Each structure stands twice: as C-alpha cells, then as structure tokens.
Amino acid sequence: MMRDRGFVLAEMQKRLHRDTDQLFVKLLVGQWLAASVLALVVAPALLVVAFVGGGLVNLVPLYLVRTRSGAPVTRHAIAVVQMLWCTMLIAITQNRVETQFHVFGSLAFLAFYRDWKVLSTATLVRICTLSRFAWWPASTTGPRLEFWQFFEAAAWVTFIAVTMAVLCFRGLRELKAAAARQARLERTAMIIERKVTERTTELQESSERYRALIENTEAVTFEYDVVAGRMLYIAPQASRMLDCTLEQLEDHQLLADSIYPDDRDRVLATVNEMVNGTRSWSDPIDCRLIGRRGRIVHVRTFLNARGGSRRIRAIVLDITRQRKLESELQQAQKLESVGRLAAGVAHEINTPIQFIGDSVQFMAQSIDDVMMVVGKQQVLLGAIRAGLPASEVAAAAALVQQASEDADLAYLMEQAPKAAERALDGVERVGTIVRSMKVFAHPDSAEMEPVDINTAVKSTLTIARNEYRYVANLDTELGDVPPLTCFVGEINQVILNVVINAAHAIADIHAETGTRGKITVKTSATDDYVEIAIKDTGGGIPEHVRDRIYDPFFTTKDVGKGSGQGLSIARTVIVDKHHGELTFETTTGVGTTFFIRLPIAAGAQKKAAA
Amino acid sequence: MSDELKKKRILFVDDDPSLLAGLQNVLHRDRKRWDMTFALGGEAALEELGANSFDVVVSDMRMPVIDGAAVLAIVKRRAPHTRRVMLSGSDCESVAGDVDELLVKPCSAVTLRATLERLLGKPRDNEP
Missing domain, CATH: 1.10.287 (Helix Hairpins)
Incomplete structure (x- = not known):
C-alpha cells in the first residue's frame, strides 16, 4: 500500500505524541513522589494535599495515557496537570524563586509534543494559577502579587511559551520534511519492489514460454560442457527419440553413446574440428542414433558455440521420415x-x-x-x-x-x-x-559394402550407352582405384544422372551444329578419396542457374526429358549419405566437368583417429 | 548379262558391322536374284545412293551423325520409286518420315525375306 506524505506525517506525530505521553507518565509519577517526600520534609501541612490530591489529579492523565495515548485530550490533560504540579511544588517550597523555573522546564518538556495548542493550554493554566495571587491570595500560600508583578510573571511564561511554540513549528517543519522524505523513500521502494515483482514474473513467464517451446517440439535441444564432459541440459523429449527413461537421460554420455557405431568416429571428429576452430559451426551434422531398444533414428544436428567454446549448444532434428x-x-x-x-x-x-x-x-x-x-x-x-x-x-x-x-x-x-x-x-x-x-x-542394401568403382562406372556407361553414342564419343580413363565401401546402387544412379546430363548437354550442341561431342570419364584415387570425373563438351551451365542446379525439381530440360531430381539426389547420395563432395567446373561454350569425391573408409577412419 | 540386269538391287544400312554381316550371311542364298549392298552408317549409305540406284533401301533408325530417318528422307527425295524399309531397334521409336515397311529388331530372316519379296514383287515398272 502506498502512503502519502500526510499519512506518514500523522504516523510520525502520533509516535512522537505517544513517546512524549510515556515521558510524562514517568515525570508525573516522579513529581508525585518527589512532592510527597518534599512535603513530608519541609511542609508536612501539605503532605495530604501532595500525596492524596496529587495522586488523584495524576490519575486523570495516567488513565488517558493508558486508554487514549497519543490523543489530543491526553496531552492537554497532561499539560493541565503538569502546570498544577508546578503550582504544587511552588507551594510546598514556600514560593521559592528557583522553583518558578519548574514552570519553564515543564513548558520545555511540553514542547516535546511539538503542538503549540498544548503550550497554549499550559500557559493558560499557569496564568490562571498566577491570577489567584493577584485577585484571590487567600487561596494561596504565597504573598499577594501586585498587578504589574502578575503581568510580568504572565508575560515571562507567555514569552517562554511563544518561544517554545516557535521551536514547535520548526520541529514540525522538520518533521514534515522527514515525512516527505520517508514517503518518497517508501514510494520509491514500493515502485522498485513492484518492478522487481513484474520483472520476476515476466522472467518466469518467458522462461516458461521458452521451456514450453523447447519441450513441446520434436526437436531435442541440449547443452554440453565439452571440458567437464557434462550434459548441462537435454530436452526431455530426447527420451522419446532414444526410447529411454528420463532418469537415463541424466547420464552425461548417453547421447554420445547413442551414435550409431559406424557414424561415431566421423561425428566426434567433426565436433572436434568445430571446437578446434578448423571447421565452421554452421555445417549440420547428419548421423544415425540407435535407441535403447535398437531403433535407428536419422538425425540432423545443428551446433553452435554461443555458450563459449567449451559449451556446445545444439538442436537435434529427427529426419528419419525425411530420409524415408x-x-x-x-x-x-x-x-x-x-x-x-x-x-x-x-x-x-x-x-x-x-x-x-x-x-x-x-x-x-x-x-x-x-x-x-x-x-x-x-x-x-x-x-x-x-x-x-x-x-x-x-x-x-x-x-x-x-x-x-x-x-x-x-x-x-x-x-x-x-x-x-x-x-x-x-x-x-x-x-x-x-x-x-x-x-x-542393384537392390539398395541397408549397409555399405566394398565395391570396385571401375566396375560400377563401366556397367553404368554400358546401359547409358544409347543415351550418348549417337551424339558423343566416350573416352574412359579408369585408374587404379581401391575398393570403396559405399551404397553401390546409389553411386551408379549418380554416375548415370551425371552422364545423362552430359549426353543431353552435348545433344543440344549436336542438334544445333551437328558436331559430335566427347564424354570423358576418369577415375583416380588419393590417400583419402576416390574421384570420378565426368567431363563433357556441352554448352556449359549458364551462370544464372549455377546456384540452383542442386535444387530439387529444378530443371532446364524440356518437359518429359527430366524431372529435375537427378542432381538433387546426386547431392543427397554423395554429400549426405557418403560424406563425399560433389563439385563442378563449367565454362560456357566449352563444357562441364563434374567431380564426385568419395572418402575411402580406411582413410576417413585414420583422419578421425588423428 | 540380261540375268544380271534383271537382279533387284537392295541397300542395307546399319551402324553395326556385326548386324550387316549377319544379314549378308543369312541372305547369301538370295544372291542370285538380289544384288545386295551393305553400307556401314548413314554417310556410307549416301555414297552408295549417289553411285547406284536401288529398288529397296533397308535402314536402321538410330545411327550416329546421319540417322535412318534422314537417309530414307533423302532416298524419297532422290528416288521416289525406291521402296523404303525401316529396321528399327525398338518399336517405341517414332519414325520420322513415311516408309513402306517398319520392321522391328529382332526380325527373322523369313520375315525380312517375305517383306522384301512382297515389296519387290509388286509390279511397278518391271515384269511380272
């Protein structure tokens, strides 16, 4: 709840009044005892008045302090009774001049209330009691006062009271300033508190939102500390992907252990290269995961190192359906x-x-x-x-x-x-x-098997012969190539697609000029890969389509001559499935050469181990 | 000599020497009634057509450089009376230009011979 300045001031004043009430309780009781003892010693005639009368008079303010502490009536009652005590003490001490100062002390005490009205009440009471000395001396124990003496005394009292009242006003002003400060402080604190609450709520909501986003999709996100080897977070739906329980997900190495054995070395080598900075983080990693119940899931993983180089954050997508x-x-x-x-x-x-x-x-x-x-x-x-x-x-x-x-x-x-x-x-x-x-x-087998690439090339060229023989001569330079572990049916399909493209490119030129072209198929090997280069003397790939040739269903051929999937599938087979490279060099009017590079299994493993 | 003059002249065109040799073998027994020439490819056929006239030309469809359709089109233009037979590699090929007969490989010697006899037996400018 917000408190304004007036409220805070009222609160402060109330506390001040109550504290001062308590002060006066002690003072009143103290004066009662002191007056009784004093009366016993110096004026026994006044003992009864001091002890009984004083005690009875005291009861009024004491009762009010008890029931209505801080209320105006209480402090006014105190002011009246305090002034009566002045009179009592002056009477007991036979009007000693020094005792008159008690009046001033009392006024000073009453100024603690910082209420000029209380001082007015006290002053009025004092003037009344003084007036007895002037007009009704019989009711007093002291000498009769002359008028001028009375006025002088009253003036002194009034002067002190006014001075005190000024002090009261000043005190009140300070109190008001303090109250304003306090109110401002409280308001600021409240605003801050409210903002903190709002922000905390927002933060919780946004955190919940992200959690919901992350955990209600099929994609699995995780964060892994490479140095400590700890899985800092893994989305719970990973348990569905890996057919495991949520408890099993707490195993830090579960994900790495779930990589299909044939893919493991390659994946770990790739991640190492990314961590070492020799490979871009933007390359997606495709691999198979094997679940707890032996189910194989094809996944594509995008990594990033926003969490610093030791923390890998990643999103893993299930692409099994896509693969199918x-x-x-x-x-x-x-x-x-x-x-x-x-x-x-x-x-x-x-x-x-x-x-x-x-x-x-x-x-x-x-x-x-x-x-x-x-x-x-x-x-x-x-x-x-x-x-x-x-x-x-x-x-x-x-x-x-x-x-x-x-x-x-x-x-x-x-x-x-x-x-x-x-x-x-x-x-x-x-x-x-x-x-x-x-x-x-060749029926596509689930596993790769070692094959002689030259045999595959020869077979494919044999069945494609009729596609090119009328427009082009074929030149083969089949080098010494080691057996290659691959999906041979798919590789054949890629070679066929590229050769048919070459034949079509040459056929276009042939239709225009009548000159026969040439297709050169060359195989060679390095330590790491086998390369199949297919070169044609066609018209080359026009510059504006070079970026799009691998797009699915993109074709420049006439309707019925191609569905635009040849190179798209070639890329999937070579790059995604065999982790090789498919590149081309083309010169308009001269021809195109496609290079198919397939990693040699042993070489790839060697590289992964290094 | 009159016998030689009466012999029908047939030109066979294909880009495969084995196919021509097979035809030559199987039609060898018809050598006395037919004078057969075998041209390897469209260019050789055009040379023969320039040098001699033929009663029938039998050509393969798909050949490098000059294909069967082109050869038979030239035959039609230069010698409209010459009978034209396409001996095609597959029946799904569309044949450009009109021909008297369309034969599909593999075509037995009996069928080929009967076709040739029918075409040559039709009276045009010679005797019954």
Missing part, C-alpha cells in the same frame, strides 16, 4: 531413369539379338547345304569304292561339284566360323548389358 521420403523419391527417380533408358537398352539388346538370330540361321542353312554336299560326296565315294565305271564316277563327281557350287561352299567355309564367332560375341554383348542392368539396378 528421400529414399522413396530416389527410388522413383531411379525407376524414372530406368524407364527412360528402357528404349535405349532395348535397342542395345535388340541389335545383337538380330545378328545372333541371323548368324545362327545362316549356320543352320549352312549345315543343311553342307549335308547336301556331303551326301553327294558319299554317293561319289560309294561309286569309287564299288569300282563303278569311270563315266558314273564322273557323273557323281559332277553332282558333288554342282552341289558345292549351289551351296557356295567356299563362302560357307569362310563365313560359317565368323558367323559362329559373331553369334557368340552377340551373346556376350547381350550378357554384358543384362549384367550391367543388374549391377545398376
């Missing part, structure tokens, strides 16, 4: 590219089937023809063995000759082996294409 959708989308894109390739692959297979059929047909005919010749030869042989006449032998020989010529035996003997070879070659060609299709359409 991506995987479905990728599968769809794969089917799309397989569908688009179907015509080309059919052509690739139908051509060898055609000449295999023709060659085998030719061989079958040849066998018939040769049989015919052989039959005639056997007749000739029989005629010779039977010792038939020369004319008949000659006739049989002529039939052999005729059959050989009809069959074009020389041609058959020259061509049949070639036809057989060609048929076998055709079978091999069909086999290669079918095997490539099988490698390309």
